[in-house]
Structures are given as structure tokens and as C-alpha cells.
Amino acid sequence: MTEIKLINSPFVIGGKIFDSSALIKRVAQFYHSVPFYKPTPLTKLVNYAKDYNIDGLYVKDESQRFNNRLKSFKATGGLYAMACCIAKKAGLEIDQLRYSQLQAPEVKKIADKITFYTATDGNHGRGVAWSAEQLGTHAVVKMPANSTQTRAQHIAAFNNTKVEITSKNYDDTVKFATELANQDPDGILIQDMAWPDYTEIPQEISGGYSIIVNEILNQLPEDEYPTHLFLQAGVGQLSSGIIEALFSSIPKEKQPLVTIVEPDTVACYYLSAKKGDGKSHTVPGSPQTIMAGLNCQTPSLISFPVIRDTANYYGTLSDEAARQGMRVLARPRGHDPKIVSGESGVAAFAFVNASLQNHDLREKLKLSSSSRVLVINTEGDTDEQVYKDIVE
Ligand SMILES: Cc1ncc(COP(=O)(O)O)c(C=O)c1O
Numbered sequence: 001m002t003e004i005k006l007i008n009s010p011f012v013i014g015g016k017i018f019d020s021s022a023l024i025k026r027v028a029q030f031y032h033s034v035p036f037y038k039p040t041p042l043t044k045l046v047n048y049a050k051d052y053n054i055d056g057l058y059v060k061d062e063s064q065r066f067n068n069r070l071k072s073f074k075a076t077g078g079l080y081a082m083a084c085c086i087a088k089k090a091g092l093e094i095d096q097l098r099y100s101q102l103q104a105p106e107v108k109k110i111a112d113k114i115t116f117y118t119a120t121d122g123n124h125g126r127g128v129a130w131s132a133e134q135l136g137t138h139a140v141v142k143m144p145a146n147s148t149q150t151r152a153q154h155i156a157a158f159n160n161t162k163v164e165i166t167s168k169n170y171d172d173t174v175k176f177a178t179e180l181a182n183q184d185p186d187g188i189l190i191q192d193m194a195w196p197d198y199t200e201i202p203q204e205i206s207g208g209y210s211i212i213v214n215e216i217l218n219q220l221p222e223d224e225y226p227t228h229l230f231l232q233a234g235v236g237q238l239s240s241g242i243i244e245a246l247f248s249s250i251p252k253e254k255q256p257l258v259t260i261v262e263p264d265t266v267a268c269y270y271l272s273a274k275k276g277d278g279k280s281h282t283v284p285g286s287p288q289t290i291m292a293g294l295n296c297q298t299p300s301l302i303s304f305p306v307i308r309d310t311a312n313y314y315g316t317l318s319d320e321a322a323r324q325g326m327r328v329l330a331r332p333r334g335h336d337p338k339i340v341s342g343e344s345g346v347a348a349f350a351f352v353n354a355s356l357q358n359h360d361l362r363e364k365l366k367l368s369s370s371s372r373v374l375v376i377n378t379e380g381d382t383d384e385q386v387y388k389d390i391v392e
């Protein structure tokens with residue numbers, strides 16, 4: 001079934017309700033000092049947009065982030081947050097942080113003593129392992145029981161990282177990584193999710209994602225700013241990071257309508273919106289979805305309020321809708337370029353793709369011939385075999 005669902009937000013406040021411009025500036029300054037940093041492409045699917053009678057369909061292609069050993073957006077958060085941790089230990093000014101400072105021999109010595117601990121279902125751990133290699137520090141990555149060997153091998157391929165698939169579910173794996181970090185006097189937990197008493201590093205991770213918005217705003221002329229933004233959410237840190245950066249950077253009248261998209265089996269934001277009490281709710285049980293990066297049962301503490309107060313719609317999609325989206329991007333129309341998009345990476349596009357074929361959803365989302373839709377392809381073929389099986 002390619003089913004998708006959509007509800008209006010019961011509590012959107014809208015407007016400029018926060019200002020993250022200082023953080024966004026810091027992140028941009030840092031990335032512009034990284035010698036191997038390069039913006040990812042913002043791809044316009046002209047023929048696709050024409051066929052579906054919208055003004056534009058833009059895909060920010062994070063499958064090409066940093067290099068082909070990562071294939072997802074995740075390291076934009078991990079690298080920045082780890083750099084901040086090392087800088088703080090070395091007594092450096094975070095506000096002025098430049099990559100070259102982290103390469104100084106006395107800072108490298110400090111980095112070499114630190115071990116970063118994390119739990120991951122794949123992409124975050126891969127970003128942390130790669131960042132550990134770049135920064136000359138160490139990482140211990142724990143994965144939940146249902147993780148694929150391929151994803152573990154991708155993480156193990158980096159120097160300085162130890163990886164293990166545990167017998168635990170995701171939440172217990174996070175607790176395990178937290179305990180290990182607490183037991184190690186030189187350990188730091190680098191988790192892409194916040195909870196009470198653990199917010200500073202997740203905020204830096206989410207802040208790191210803002211480089212994606214910085215690039216988009218440089219790549220798009222003002223009269224092509226999106227009218228609609230669709231964001232896939234796991235714990236919501238990507239979405240809140242993107243919304244904060246975008247809403248802090250553009251005037252209120254240019255802010256797009258925001259739709260949060262989740263797998264139908266594990267939709268904690270959709271559930272929370274349905275309950276409508278303004279609080280975050282957890283999806284119970286052990287849900288399954290092919291969208292592994294979005295298989296998150298509880299919203300991140302720092303992300304929930306941002307999303308609650310800004311998102312206009314919440315949608316869910318089935319695994320089959322995601323597979324169809326992957327095939328559409330793999331077999332483009334006319335001169336549109338091919339985009340390699342993995343199961344979680346495609347979710348927002350797949351939701352748009354299904355919505356555009358449904359008259360009622362088009363109306364509900366206010367999609368028309370003057371709409372410009374922006375989605376982020378958050379991952380490429382992070383598990384090559386799974387990608388091939390679905391697309392071919
Ligand atoms: C490819 C991909 N897209 C989207 C997400 C969602 O990010 P978040 O959990 O911050 O909502 C993830 C998370 O791991 C991911 O791996």
C-alpha cells in the first residue's frame with residue numbers, strides 16, 4: 001500500500017519565534033574554514049515539476065555530503081559538535097572556532113585523549129567515525145540488534161573507531177553508550193538526541209545541520225525561495241535545525257508552509273499532534289520500517305517545541321510510498337538529473353510525490369501551479385544492496 005496520511009497542526013504559532021542567527025553564523029564560519037568542505041548540490045527537477053503542475057521542485061542532495069564514504073547529511077552535525085567539544089577541552093573560543101585551530105599539535109594531543117561514545121542505527125555513527133578520523137580523536141559506536149552488517153562495516157572502515165552491534169533495542173543502546181561514556185574519564189557522549197540534562201551537545205549537532213540552510217539560501221535567488229518545505233523526522237533534530245536556521249534567516253512573509261513527514265509505523269510527531277495537548281508522546285512497542293533513520297519513537301527534547309510551534313502539517317507515509325519515491329528519483333523525467341536516494345533520505349520527496357497525485361491532499365497542502373517545493377535528500381544508498389533491491 002502506498003498510503004499517506006496528513007493532518008493540520010493543532011498548535012502552530014508561526015512567525016519568528018526564535019533567533020538562532022548567532023549559532024548559524026558560528027557554524028557557517030567554522031565550515032568555511034574546513035579545507036575539505038564543499039556545498040552539496042541543490043537540484044531542480046524541472047520536468048517533474050512541469051508534469052505535476054507546480055512551479056518548482058528543489059532537492060538538496062545530501063547524498064553527496066563531504067565525500068562518498070558518508071552519503072548522508074549527518075556528519076554536518078557530528079563534526080561540528082565534536083569540534084566544539086575538543087575546542088572547549090583545549091580552552092579555545094567556540095565563537096571564533098576555525099578548523100586550523102584543531103590541527104595545532106597541542107590541540108591534537110588533547111583530541112587524541114578523548115573517546116566519543118554514541119549509539120546509532122547507521123548514519124550518525126558513520127558521521128561520528130569519519131569525524132573522529134578527521135579530528136584525530138576516537139569513537140566507540142554501539143548499534144541496536146536489528147542493524148545491518150553492511151552499515152556496521154561502513155562505520156568500522158574508519159580509523160580510530162570501534163563498532164559493535166548489540167543485542168539491545170535503540171533506546172537501550174543509547175543508555176548503554178551513555179553508561180560507557182560516564183564510566184570513561186576521557187569519554188564524551190555524542191548523541192543526536194536530547195533529553196533532560198543532555199541538551200548542549202544535541203543543540204550543537206542540530207546547529208551543525210544549519211549549514212544546509214546556509215547553502216540553500218546562497219543557491220536560491222530570493223524570488224525562488226520555497227513556498228513549501230517538507231522535512232522527514234526521526235527524533236526531529238534535523239527538522240528543528242533546518243526550521244530554526246531558515247526562520248531565523250528569512251523574513252516572515254517568505255517563510256514556507258512546513259510539513260513534517262514520518263513513517264506510518266513510527267510517527268511520534270504525528271501522534272503528538274493528534275493528541276493535541278502540546279506535549280510530546282512516544283510511540284509504543286517495537287515498530288518496524290525500512291526507513292531506518294526515521295525509526296524513532298520519542299521526539300528529541302530540544303526539537304519538539306520548535307516543530308510544534310512552526311510546522312503546519314504532519315504526514316505519514318508507508319514503506320511502499322518510500323520505495324516508489326526512490327524509483328522516481330532513480331529514473332528521472334526528461335533532462336532531470338538522477339538522484340540516488342535511500343529509504344530515509346527519500347521520505348520527504350516520497351510524501352510529496354504521493355500528495356501531488358492526490359487531489360484532496362494537493363488542496364489541503366495548498367499546492368498549486370505557483371508552489372515551489374523544497375525537500376532534502378538526506379541520504380544516498382547508505383546500504384547499497386538494499387538500494388539496488390528496491391530500485392532495480
Ligand atoms: C537519512 C536520515 N534522514 C533523516 C533522519 C532524521 O533525523 P532526526 O532523527 O534528527 O529527525 C536521519 C536520522 O538518523 C537519517 O539518518
